[in-house]
Amino acid sequence: MYTLVSILPHIHSKRHLLRNAEQLIYDLAYDSRKIRNAPHSLFFALKNVRDGHTFIPDAYHKGVRAFVVSRDDIDTTLYPEANFFWVKDVLKAMQELARYHRRQFRKPIIGITGSNGKTMVKEWLAQLLQEDKKVYQSPKSYNSQLGVALSLWNLSEDYDCAIIEAGISQPDEMDQLEEMIHPDIGIMTNIGVAHAEGFASKTLKITEKLKLFKHTRDVIFPSRYGFGKYLSSETRTFTFGEHDVDDVRVLRIEERKEGNSSIQVIYRKEKVTFTVPFVDKASIENVLICFTTLLFLGYSLNAIIHKLGRLRPLEMRLQLKTGRYNCSIIDDTYSNDLASLQIALDFLHQQQQHKKKTLILSDMDGLNDHLEAKLLSVLRQQNLHRIIMVGKSLHRLQDKLDTLLLSFDSTEELVRNLGNIAFENETILIKGSRRYHLEDVSKLLVAKSHETVLEINLSALEHNLQMYRSMLPPNVKLMVMVKAFSYGSGSYEVANLLQFNKVDYLTVAFADEGVELRQHGIDLPIMVLSPDEQAFESLLSSQLEPEIYSFRIIKALIDFLRIRKQKAFSIHIKIDTGMHRLGFLPDELEELATLLSTAPEIKVKTVFSHLVSSGNRQHDDFTIQQITMFSSSVDKLEAILGYKVVRHIANTSGIVNWPSAYMDMVRLGIGLYGVDMNKKMTLEKVSELKTTITQIKELPAGATVGYDRKGLLHRPSRIATVKIGYADGYSRRFGEGVGEMSINGQRVRTVGSICMDMCMLDVTDVAAQELDEVVVFPDWIEAAARIGTIPYELLVNIAARVKRIYFYG
Structure with missing residues (x-):
């Protein structure tokens, strides 16, 4: 606990404005989305991918009254109750304050x-x-x-x-x-x-x-x-x-x-x-x-x-899993202290798929009166549906919180009573120290599924988002593609993270995908790439914005909206500048603009096109031609419409290779998910497909493995059967030694044909045993090249029956 005047000597401010020098500071804040104790927070306007100074109004609106800044152009009259410290380097100021605090x-x-x-x-x-x-x-x-x-x-x-x-x-x-x-x-x-x-x-x-x-x-x-x-x-x-x-x-x-x-x-x-x-x-x-x-x-x-003797392997990643009874389970059961609890609670509140949020919390080691007061302060700041407490020392909190509370002496008691607690349509954070073994509770609440899993690293996805965002000027908007189940990575789980990180737009392929996002709390603008007449009602009721690519679709939409007496419905116009897939050709734009200008039922939100080969330098001339054609086409369209529209043509490789194509907005797709086709970015791997060894057999030379005896063994071999097949999305093209998987860091090849639910691996030369974990695609790009395709196909073909596990950290 410090006052602002006591902090002053330790952050080396150039100047300051103290309207309340005795204001108490408990928390350091740097992200306006995560402010939890606003009246007692000191906000540091860090300049990173995004300039923290732009979030001062949001932080002030939430109740923050103390700021550390570096820009001199802040109009302090807009913040009549705020205190300001001006420093040369905001991060350095935070570090100096932390250094002083550590010395205490x-x-x-x-x-x-x-x-x-x-x-x-x-x-x-x-x-x-x-x-x-x-x-x-x-x-x-x-x-x-x-x-x-x-x-x-x-x-x-x-x-x-x-x-x-x-x-x-x-x-x-x-x-x-x-x-x-x-x-x-x-x-x-x-x-x-x-x-x-x-x-x-x-x-x-x-x-x-x-x-x-x-x-x-x-x-x-x-x-x-x-x-x-x-x-x-x-x-x-x-x-x-x-x-x-x-x-x-x-x-x-x-x-x-x-x-x-x-x-x-x-x-x-x-x-x-x-x-x-x-x-x-x-x-x-x-x-x-x-x-x-x-x-x-x-x-x-x-x-x-x-x-x-009591040491056990630790799962150190906060995991988001699909639960029973239409619940989402956040499993963070390897440690429990105030700092990690707050991080987990921040993640809980990012999740918008359910309105109800429940916390299952174990006792904390060394919980004395001072730490108890801090814990109560943290819990009172949360908008929780209920708290389920495990541990005798937490009983004394029952009369000190307004939230609905259930209390159990032990994990065993909670497990015995779990069937009597109604869990339904809620997000449940399970947070506990190792000795309470709350993972036993998690196992009972998580939906059972096929044992092959696709692990999605949300912190890696967030890193990749920031890598691309750091390349963009502040005035360029960011649209993110979450079509095809977010390239196989999930729907609302990924969309929630993107919404929390304040992207400007999401894009889905079909209206049904957008409807699901709306049902799970996503309120960002959503563009639908392939609307049809049967989807118009869903577009309207769920406030989804369609891509319009033909006269047939736009005329049908205008008729539909006219009957519904709907005005200024947002649409996105697709121009075909060379892909020749969907879109209006440039010589059709005058007719289109005339139609649009006489239809008050619709309003053009954006106009866009798609670069054919922005990642291939051999086609630079064609890319330049596309950009030029697009710009002139939109100029003509705006002239007839009489208003400005948002322009976007740059896709993922366009962001990397064509800054001249940024315009008003860019569209980020496969790069977000960790696949860099041009190998120019420092991206983190987002998805890892894993399975396990079901059985290992010792077979002699001359034996055959799999259907049609295609796996002929030329030496005595150890053959492992693993739980993944073409029904899971592992293509039959990976059979007969084409596919490679990894066991304990060592590569092994497939043997024989790929079956529907299983396939076989030659593990003769590696250390492997039954139940070992197997990484199906050690390298997505390399695996795709082996069967003559691209990583997109591998990602989107992973079957829905493969359980998705999300982790953060």
């Missing part, structure tokens, strides 16, 4: 960095320490320049220690993070290929990451990476590895048939053996980092082994 925290802070495993080690360490300490951890992957500042702001003396994660992707980023975190103890996980493109060499990458520990006395790491030689001679190291000089010497690691590993180590001449439920090298290394850290912190070997 007198307990140990553990700083974690490395290429991979940072978040896993952080979560496991917190889980292991929370049995006897109150541990604060930075939420999820909040390890960036902004994320670290926000993480540190939640530090308080309620905690015994803190674990803060730091991540960088290019040189000169770690200095700022080190100044904020200033860790007392350091952990370096490993060095690998993550973000390697940002560094000139591996050495540069190591030295940059190790800057986090330039004022840290003790640093823990695996010795095999050789980090010690890069550290100051004054730094004390505590390592594990296979050498005599390691503090913890690893003698043996053995994989066992039960799917776990036995690890033998020696520490201070005492030899111990323990078992962990992992076999992959990354997880074992992360376990050993945690093991070594606990030894450094003074825990005995027996105590650590006892703790490790």
Whole structure:
């Protein structure tokens, strides 16, 4: 808790306007959509993909009265009750404030960095320490320049220690993070290929990451990476590895048939053996980092082994799943603290598919009176239909909240009573710490389905959206294609994210798709690409805007609207400039404009065309011809209509290659979903199709596999049957060794023909066992090329029976 006047010295403002110097500040805000405690929030107008200064009116309208800004052209008379700090760099000001706040925290802070495993080690360490300490951890992957500042702001003396994660992707980023975190103890996980493109060499990458520990006395790491030689001679190291000089010497690691590993180590001449439920090298290394850290912190070997016995794999991603009884389930059951709870609640309120929203919440570790007050404050700010609480210490909140409350002593009690609770047409957030095992509740509420799943990473989709948005001038609108089930990725789940990120338009192929979006709370303008006369009623009732591409359609629509006495109904005119698929030809526009100008029933919202080959430089002349033809055609149309329209012709590849075609709006399609056909963008993979191994057979040379005996084995082989076939959208063209899948990071080929619900893989040369996870398309572009098609076809052909699982973070 700070007052504005107490904050003033710590953000180095050039000037300020304090109308209420004693205003109390609890929260740091940077996104006007996520403001939750407006009267006590300090809003930072960050300049990133979008200029935060443009959202000051929205934040002020929501009740924010304190702003950190960098622009000098703000008319403060528009905000008569607001306080302003003018700074040179808004993000730097937030970091300086976070740095000051961290210095007030007198307990140990553990700083974690490395290429991979940072978040896993952080979560496991917190889980292991929370049995006897109150541990604060930075939420999820909040390890960036902004994320670290926000993480540190939640530090308080309620905690015994803190674990803060730091991540960088290019040189000169770690200095700022080190100044904020200033860790007392350091952990370096490993060095690998993550973000390697940002560094000139591996050495540069190591030295940059190790800057986090330039004022840290003790640093823990695996010795095999050789980090010690890069550290100051004054730094004390505590390592594990296979050498005599390691503090913890690893003698043996053995994989066992039960799917776990036995690890033998020696520490201070005492030899111990323990078992962990992992076999992959990354997880074992992360376990050993945690093991070594606990030894450094003074825990005995027996105590650590006892703790490790309860360690389990973590699903660290917030997941959105289809639930029973027409519900949506948000599963976030691996940790529970105030910071991660608020993130999950923000995601809950992005979901507009149901009006009712329910929170199932477990007890929080170390919940004292101060944290309870904070928890009550968070919950009172939510518009929840009901809260279901699990844990005895939460009972005392029952009389302090107005929301409908149900309370259970344990998860087992909730599970026993789940059938008596009416869940229907609502979005349910399940948020709990690991020891409450609320995943058991999630399993009962999630709809059962085919075991092959398509995982959709919503945070990757959001990243890709911002990548394309960053290329556009502020005045260019953004239309996003969500047709064909959002290229196989879902409908309202994707649309909700796009609506939250304030895109300007959505586009669907058919009216039914638009109607479904409206039924699930999407109120953005929606263009329908292929309307027919049977859909006119749906267009009108659901406020959908049709593409008009022929005289037949427009005349029928005008007649329909005239009967309904409808005026100025929004439409979009398609001009054919060379695709020769749909649209009015340029020599038809004069007749079209005359018709439009005499029909008050309709209003032209936008005029657009489609670039034929904007991603192929061989056809640049034709692209220029299209752009020129389109511009002159719209000029003529506007001249006759007597008003301006929104123009758009640039598709995804047009955004990348043709800034001259941006005009008033652009249309983003396949690029949003992580497929870069021109390989010019740093996009994140959005969709991953996964299945599992049902059975593995040992077969001799000469045996055949599958229908018509097409899979002839030329050697003794191990053949795995997996749960995906052409009924799921895995084309028969992938049969007979054409298709490649990935098991435990290793590629394997198909054997024989693809069946309706299954197919077979040759796993002779890889480590694989029954129930192992299988990635069906390790690379979407490569897989499409193998059967002579494009990634679009693979994505949109994934069957509806394949369960979609959405995760964020």
